[in-house]
Amino acid sequence: MSLSLYQSTVPSFVRSLRAFLVILDKAELHAKARKFDPTNYLGMRLAPDMFPFVRQVQSFCDNAKNGSSRLAGIAPPVFEDKEATFAELRDRVVRTLEYLETLDPKAIDAGADREIVLPIGPDRKLNTRGGDYLAHWVLPNFYFHLTTAYDILRSAGVEIGKRDFLGAVPGVEPAA
Amino acid sequence: MSLSLYQSTVPSFVRSLRAFLVILDKAELHAKARKFDPTNYLGMRLAPDMFPFVRQVQSFCDNAKNGSSRLAGIAPPVFEDKEATFAELRDRVVRTLEYLETLDPKAIDAGADREIVLPIGPDRKLNTRGGDYLAHWVLPNFYFHLTTAYDILRSAGVEIGKRDFLGAVPGVEPAA
Numbered sequence: 405m406s407l408s409l410y411q412s413t414v415p416s417f418v419r420s421l422r423a424f425l426v427i428l429d430k431a432e433l434h435a436k437a438r439k440f441d442p443t444n445y446l447g448m449r450l451a452p453d454m455f456p457f458v459r460q461v462q463s464f465c466d467n468a469k470n471g472s473s474r475l476a477g478i479a480p481p482v483f484e485d486k487e488a489t490f491a492e493l494r495d496r497v498v499r500t501l502e503y504l505e506t507l508d509p510k511a512i513d514a515g516a517d518r519e520i521v522l523p524i525g526p527d528r529k530l531n532t533r534g535g536d537y538l539a540h541w542v543l544p545n546f547y548f549h550l551t552t553a554y555d556i557l558r559s560a561g562v563e564i565g566k567r568d569f570l571g572a573v574p575g576v577e578p579a580a
Numbered sequence: 581m582s583l584s585l586y587q588s589t590v591p592s593f594v595r596s597l598r599a600f601l602v603i604l605d606k607a608e609l610h611a612k613a614r615k616f617d618p619t620n621y622l623g624m625r626l627a628p629d630m631f632p633f634v635r636q637v638q639s640f641c642d643n644a645k646n647g648s649s650r651l652a653g654i655a656p657p658v659f660e661d662k663e664a665t666f667a668e669l670r671d672r673v674v675r676t677l678e679y680l681e682t683l684d685p686k687a688i689d690a691g692a693d694r695e696i697v698l699p700i701g702p703d704r705k706l707n708t709r710g711g712d713y714l715a716h717w718v719l720p721n722f723y724f725h726l727t728t729a730y731d732i733l734r735s736a737g738v739e740i741g742k743r744d745f746l747g748a749v750p751g752v753e754p755a756a
Binding site: 406407413414416419454513516520527528529530532533534541543544545548554558569571573575579580 | 584592596601624689700717720727737752756
């Protein structure tokens with residue numbers, strides 16, 4: 405028994421991105437209650453030489469979009485990094501969700517042995533196969549940026565917890 | 581084509597935990613250079629009502645140990661949460677790595693349809709199958725705590741970057 409590549413990708417990204425839309429709602433309510441512009445979140449960082457919130461969100465959206473596309477053997481569409489308002493950032497998440505729903509599960513499932521070659525930064529490239537690309541690149545990068553975006557809002561006082569991060573996990577039931 | 585459950589679990593955990601040992605080395609060097617006791621890291625938090633660093637490390641170690649064990653159909657050993665020094669915390673990561681290497685890949689591979697039922701918190705339980713347990717519970721929880729532990733050290737000034745977080749990704753080559 406094994407997991408299809410589709411099962412290992414799109415449903416997890418969709419669960420996480422939908423959960424993040426709820427987190428953004430809570431962040432916006434927090435801003436409203438404290439009377440500040442939620443656009444202020446976009447430039448927040450955990451350290452002065454880390455990417456700001458806006459870039460963390462752009463990154464995990466692209467990890468989901470690009471990772472799924474490359475596994476499916478298609479060139480990912482480019483979403484320009486130009487979000488300047490909270491509403492535009494939410495829209496980036498929504499557009500990513502909409503795009504993920506257009507992907508053909510069968511094409512992704514065929515990607516385990518697909519050759520993946522892409523530049524990573526100025527001095528290195530990744531030259532691997534779909535299965536390793538998913539386990540060792542796409543998933544850790546996706547969750548890295550998703551968690552760091554969460555940690556930025558959490559450290560900013562937004563009332564969220566790990567249940568918000570995980571979202572609608574299948575099989576969760578009230579204890580008897 | 582698909583991914584075996586083993587491919588989706590142990591090698592990723594091992595890559596991440598080995599990378600985290602290097603991150604701990606860098607944190608210790610940072611403490612030495614700044615002349616503070618690295619035990620001070622253990623109580624650091626990103627927010628006063630978040631778990632401290634020590635608990636983040638215990639958590640991702642347990643996500644890896646318990647998730648892999650349950651997929652393999654065996655009861656995970658209990659590692660007591662009693663680390664009080666930096667050396668003991670490093671040892672928790674080392675013991676988790678050693679344990680992961682004892683697991684039978686074939687037993688984990690047989691876990692996709694295995695029934696997984698476990699309490700999650702005081703009021704809920706998870707009642708699912710191995711494949712969903714891995715994609716929607718084990719991996720997001722593991723990377724959540726791993727990234728938050730990283731973010732705590734990063735915000736504390738330790739000189740680490742995402743390459744340190746990812747560790748030895750297979751297929752990374754110098755660009756031509």
